[in-house]
Amino acid sequence: MKRLLLLAPLCTLAACVEAEPPAPLPQSDxxxxxxLHGLVGQPRAVLDRxxxxAAARxxxxRDAVTTDFRPDRMNFEIGENGLIAKIACY
Known part of the structure; x- marks a missing residue:
């Protein structure tokens, strides 16, 4: 009987295990x-050269950006520190 009482908390804990998060959706490029991902972390001035x-942004x-999705449009996001933070298609 004592063994059963010792196993009960373990069984309860096993039910609390979190499920793995779903795999991220593949990103189209x-x-x-x-x-151009090698540019991430470089100063914004690199893009001027x-x-x-033609459709790149x-x-x-703090720039306002339209929400239309265009998978062929390259977007360079600049961080608060003036460095390129992200390059993506959207």
Missing amino acids: GCQAAA MKLP VIGP
């Missing part, structure tokens, strides 16, 4: 952003 695709920390 319709604008070829992966090729580059020829960017450079988005500052």
Whole structure:
């Protein structure tokens, strides 16, 4: 009987185990952003010296941005520190 009482809390704890989170959805790279991920962490001025695709956007920390989704549009997000924080297609 004592053994059963010792196992009861363990069984209760086993029921509390969190499920694994779902795997993230694959990101499309319709604008070829992966090729430029080496720029993340570089100053924003680096983009001024580059020829960017026609539809590319450079988005500052407090810039207003449209919510239309275009997988072929390259977006450069600039952090508060003036460095390139993210490059993605959206």
